[in-house]
Amino acid sequence: MKRPPAPDPGRRSRSTLRERDSVTTSTSGESPASTPGPIGSHMRTGPLRAGQRVQLTDRKGRPSTITLQPGGEWHTHQGVLRHDLLIGASEGILVANDAGHEYQVLRPLLNDFVLSMPRGATVVYPKDSAQIVAVADIFPGARVVEAGVGSGALSISLLRAVGDQGVLHSFERREDFRDIAVGNVEAFFGEAHPGWEVYLGDMQEEVLTVEQPGSVDRVVLDMLAPWECLDAVKTVLAPGGVWVSYVASVTQLSRLAEEIRASEGFTEPEAHETMLRTWHLDGLAVRPDHRMVAHTGFLLSARRLADDQTPLQLKKREKVSVVSEEDRAAWPANDPDAVWDEASLKTRTVSGKKARKASALSQKIAAQAKEVFTRE
Numbered sequence: 001m002k003r004p005p006a007p008d009p010g011r012r013s014r015s016t017l018r019e020r021d022s023v024t025t026s027t028s029g030e031s032p033a034s035t036p037g038p039i040g041s042h043m044r045t046g047p048l049r050a051g052q053r054v055q056l057t058d059r060k061g062r063p064s065t066i067t068l069q070p071g072g073e074w075h076t077h078q079g080v081l082r083h084d085l086l087i088g089a090s091e092g093i094l095v096a097n098d099a100g101h102e103y104q105v106l107r108p109l110l111n112d113f114v115l116s117m118p119r120g121a122t123v124v125y126p127k128d129s130a131q132i133v134a135v136a137d138i139f140p141g142a143r144v145v146e147a148g149v150g151s152g153a154l155s156i157s158l159l160r161a162v163g164d165q166g167v168l169h170s171f172e173r174r175e176d177f178r179d180i181a182v183g184n185v186e187a188f189f190g191e192a193h194p195g196w197e198v199y200l201g202d203m204q205e206e207v208l209t210v211e212q213p214g215s216v217d218r219v220v221l222d223m224l225a226p227w228e229c230l231d232a233v234k235t236v237l238a239p240g241g242v243w244v245s246y247v248a249s250v251t252q253l254s255r256l257a258e259e260i261r262a263s264e265g266f267t268e269p270e271a272h273e274t275m276l277r278t279w280h281l282d283g284l285a286v287r288p289d290h291r292m293v294a295h296t297g298f299l300l301s302a303r304r305l306a307d308d309q310t311p312l313q314l315k316k317r318e319k320v321s322v323v324s325e326e327d328r329a330a331w332p333a334n335d336p337d338a339v340w341d342e343a344s345l346k347t348r349t350v351s352g353k354k355a356r357k358a359s360a361l362s363q364k365i366a367a368q369a370k371e372v373f374t375r376e
Contacts, residue, residue, distance in 0.1 A: 039164050040189035042372065044107065048086050051372040053187070053365070055112055056081070056103040065108055065116040067368050110160075113188055114153045118362040120180045120355035121150035124222060124246060125296050127276045129157040135301050136218045136244040140166060143215065145236065147171040147203035147229065148222035151358070152181030154246075158220065159185065159193050167195045169210055171203035176355035183362025187369045204232040211236040222246040227259040234265045237304040244301045253298045264310050266302035273298050 048054060050068050057063045058078075066074050072083035079099030086095060086105060096102045108116065111126040124132070132154065138144060138161035149155055149172040158168050172178045178198055186192055199206050203221070207229075216236045221229060226245040233243055243266065247253050257269045277292040305311060 039191070039193055040160075043188070043190040043369065047088050047090055048105070048107075049372045050083075050087050051190075051368040051370070053108055053113065053116075053369075054086060054091070055106050055108040055116075057106070058101065058103055063112065063116075065112065067365055069368065110156065110188075114156070117151065117153075117184045117187070118180060118358040118365070119151040119153075119184075120174075120177050120350045120358045123151050123153035125293060126153075126157075127274050127293060128246060128296055128299065129154050131272075131274050131299055132220060132244055132246065133157055133161045135299060136220060136242045138162060138218055142217040143167045143169075144218045144220065145169050145171070145203070145207055145211065145216050146220045146222075147207075147226075148246075149181040149198065150177055150222065152184040152362075154220070154222060155181055155185055155196070156188050159189070159196055162195060164194060168193075168197075169207070170196065170198045171206055172198060172200060173202065174355070175200055176352060176359055177350075179359040180355065180362050183359065183364075183366040186366035187362060190369045190372050204229040207232050207236055214238045217241050219243045220246075224252070226252075227256050230259055230263055234263060234304070239304055239306040241304045242301060243304065244299060246297050246299055248297045250298075253300060256300055260300075260302050261311075265305055265307075267305065267311055268314055269300050269302040271298050271300040 043052060048068060050070050053065055053067050055063050055065050056074070064074075064076075066083075068083045068087055070084065070087065074081045074083065074097075076097075078101045079097040081095065081097040081103065089095075089105070091106050093105050094102050095105055114123055114126055114129075117123075132138075136144075138158060140161070140163040142162045144158055144162055144167065146155060146158060146168060147170070149170045155168065155170055159166075162168055170181070172181065178200060182198060185196065199210065203223075213235050215238065217238060218241060219233050219237055221233075221244070223229075223245075226247065237243060245256055247256060253271055257271065260266050260269045273295060275292065275294045278289045280287050280289050
């Protein structure tokens with residue numbers, strides 16, 4: 001099949017789901033005309049409007065997120081709260097339901113939105129998304145490639161970072177995950193992002209039909225076997241560009257690092273993980289909370305070298321012990337026949353039924369969000 005020409009890197013396009021190998025159509029329909037100001041800003045400021053998500057926190061600190069609708073009601077075992085009490089009001093108010101129970105009303109922040117949105121695949125936690133944006137140095141106007149869209153949590157952070165003038169090309173193997181991600185992203189921004197396009201298929205194959213060699217500023221991968229995309233990343237990533245991969249296990253981390261070193265097309269890979277611990281604050285009782293968001297995944301980053309260059313050989317301290325051949329052979333990262341899939345890595349498999357349910361809910365929330373600007 002003849003490959004179509006790569007798009008103009010300076011082109012701005014609506015968020016579309018392109019036909020590729022019999023994959024068809026957008027799942028969310030046409031969005032209204034773009035709102036004035038930066039993309040999504042109308043969802044974050046001003047009085048509360050119908051179609052927007054709000055977070056209600058009770059006196060025990062338990063948050064609940066709802067979508068405001070004219071004439072709508074929120075029912076709990078503590079009573080009924082009418083949406084009309086909130087529509088047109090300022091956020092930051094206290095409101096009581098018909099039984100007198102009070103709630104604090106605020107728009108959900110990015111962290112709150114991601115943890116409460118419909119999901120199929122496990123989301124990339126905000127603590128990791130923030131690190132990815134920083135480590136990859138995602139800048140306004142950047143051209144970014146992402147693989148492994150999942151539920152769209154990382155896509156939201158990347159799109160906010162590249163801004164209205166940037167481009168994010170995302171690749172996802174599962175159609176149901178793509179639909180969930182599209183709904184969540186459009187629900188967050190209140191409309192389709194002008195620089196986002198989603199493609200169905202394997203990144204290592206599809207990206208070569210979309211991007212020209214050396215045209216991509218940043219690559220972010222969230223997948224089981226990112227080393228399978230090494231040649232594709234090496235082709236499309238510009239010299240000096242940053243590649244960041246999010247992996248869950250030590251074996252994946254080791255395999256990827258060794259493959260990058262062996263390719264001799266990148267700087268020495270660096271890896272880290274982020275653990276987030278909140279603190280309990282009550283007068284003089286100041287201590288760490290008993291629970292924390294600990295290990296969720298590793299981030300491995302490297303930068304692309306020019307084609308005719310080899311990586312600088314860094315000096316290392318001599319190791320006291322030598323790894324035996326028996327130990328080396330037992331390490332899965334050195335086994336070319338090892339299978340890297342959800343079963344072997346003991347990751348959770350998302351059923352089609354759950355994904356379809358999350359997709360329908362995300363599309364519903366997105367449709368309501370798109371009505372925010374048109375109602376005014």
